Amino acid sequence: RYAEVAQAAPIEVFAVVKAFTEDTHEKKVNLSIGAYRTDECKPWVLPVVRETESAMAADTTLNHEYLPILGLESFSTAAMKMVLGEDSAAIKDGRATAIQTLSGTGGLRVAADTLFRVLKYNTFYYSDPTWGNHRMIFLHAGFTEAKQYRYWDGESRGLDLVGMLEDLGNAPANSVILLHACAHNPTGVDPTHDQWKQIAEVIEAKQLLPLFDTAYQGFASGDLDRDAWPVRYFADRGFELMITQSFAKNFGLYNERVGNLVIIIKDPSLVVAVRSQVTLLVRGSYSNPPNHGARIVSTVLNNPKLFEDWRECIRIMSSRITAMREGLRERLEKLGTPGVWDHITSQIGMFSYSGLSAAQVKYLVDKFHVYLLSSGRINICGLTTKNIDYVAEAIYDTVCN
Ligand code: LMR
Numbered sequence: 102r103y104a105e106v107a108q109a110a111p112i113e114v115f116a117v118v119k120a121f122t123e124d125t126h127e128k129k130v131n132l133s134i135g136a137y138r139t140d141e142c143k144p145w146v147l148p149v150v151r152e153t154e155s156a157m158a159a160d161t162t163l164n165h166e167y168l169p170i171l172g173l174e175s176f177s178t179a180a181m182k183m184v185l186g187e188d189s190a191a192i193k194d195g196r197a198t199a200i201q202t203l204s205g206t207g208g209l210r211v212a213a214d215t216l217f218r219v220l221k222y223n224t225f226y227y228s229d230p231t232w233g234n235h236r237m238i239f240l241h242a243g244f245t246e247a248k249q250y251r252y253w254d255g256e257s258r259g260l261d262l263v264g265m266l267e268d269l270g271n272a273p274a275n276s277v278i279l280l281h282a283c284a285h286n287p288t289g290v291d292p293t294h295d296q297w298k299q300i301a302e303v304i305e306a307k308q309l310l311p312l313f314d315t316a317y318q319g320f321a322s323g324d325l326d327r328d329a330w331p332v333r334y335f336a337d338r339g340f341e342l343m344i345t346q347s348f349a350k351n352f353g354l355y356n357e358r359v360g361n362l363v364i365i366i367k368d369p370s371l372v373v374a375v376r377s378q379v380t381l382l383v384r385g386s387y388s389n390p391p392n393h394g395a396r397i398v399s400t401v402l403n404n405p406k407l408f409e410d411w412r413e414c415i416r417i418m419s420s421r422i423t424a425m426r427e428g429l430r431e432r433l434e435k436l437g438t439p440g441v442w443d444h445i446t447s448q449i450g451m452f453s454y455s456g457l458s459a460a461q462v463k464y465l466v467d468k469f470h471v472y473l474l475s476s477g478r479i480n481i482c483g484l485t486t487k488n489i490d491y492v493a494e495a496i497y498d499t500v501c502n
Pocket residue numbers: 114133134135136232234286
């Protein structure tokens with residue numbers, strides 16, 4: 102049977118990382134996968150994470166016993182409070198419940214499994230464009246109706262609000278609407294508060310189910326409350342909703358797979374039954390989640406001093422990104438690069454949808470060894486004070502050719 106197996110296409114973002122790693126050119130630059138780099142172009146283990154890990158290693162009361170199927174409770178509760186806020190009515194009323202997951206991706210998969218198998222949803226909508234994995238996660242969970250709503254307006258390099266509202270308005274009732282809480286991946290374009298209100302109105306009127314993918318809380322703006330505003334707005338408006346959280350970016354815990362799924366249900370008496378069904382889904386999939394990363398996050402979120410230290414780390418990361426955005430725009434404009442470049446600073450978070458075409462990306466890779474996704478998405482974190490001139494000049498040359 103193996104002889105009949107067709108070779109699948111590689112996953113682009115990991116294929117680009119591999120090509121970059123194998124490239125021996127001294128000026129090569131990686132602007133592809135969404136991972137933070139210091140100005141020395143190095144991965145950053147946050148000092149507060151190092152400190153917590155050291156304390157954990159020395160703590161002989163800790164061990165490697167199994168966690169419960171739904172994970173480390175001190176972690177998932179703290180993470181839920183982080184996204185919904187300490188004063189969340191949904192938490193106080195017992196309408197919100199949380200489950201530790203295998204990062205944001207695992208949270209999305211558990212959400213999709215629950216939606217499809219337990220709650221019998223079958224249609225989901227995702228933004229055009231969206232993160233490359235969203236569609237596959239839902240299809241693999243069993244959803245058969247995968248639809249897109251308009252999001253990116255190539256002309257204005259901003260949000261196509263009219264198209265988005267129209268597409269959501271035409272979605273059949275009981276469709277799941279996948280939304281990015283902040284720092285939309287790949288565009289870096291987020292709705293304003295007023296636009297979120299209009300989006301919420303359509304979702305409510307059409308009886309759709311919102312699901313927020315929250316992968317950048319705190320990392321986007323440096324402010325946890327600001328980045329969680331849309332999620333809290335929807336929760337306070339009384340929606341039933343799901344929220345997935347990733348701690349890859351904001352804690353730098355990429356390979357520890359630390360995530361959380363929050364479910365808000367109108368009737369709190371139904372929470373126990375829903376958790377029991379999620380328990381079966383997790384048990385039949387990976388049985389129970391790993392401890393290490395979740396314990397780090399739990400320790401930090403539940404300790405006021407460590408929490409403050411961590412907030413300083415996210416401010417450092419988000420300010421470096423803002424500085425790199427400003428630096429790139431300034432250089433492109435100074436060089437007289439054809440086109441308009443103000444979107445680089447108006448977009449938020451790790452990514453910028455540059456507007457470069459697939460052919461231009463190929464040119465950048467081939468001639469300058471500057472690696473990015475064929476969609477033109479730039480990981481701004483890959484820029485440093487040492488390579489930013491080179492990248493700006495490479496983009497200038499590319500656009501002029
Ligand atoms: C990205 O978008 O580059 C990251 O979220 C990594 C991934 O898994 O795609």
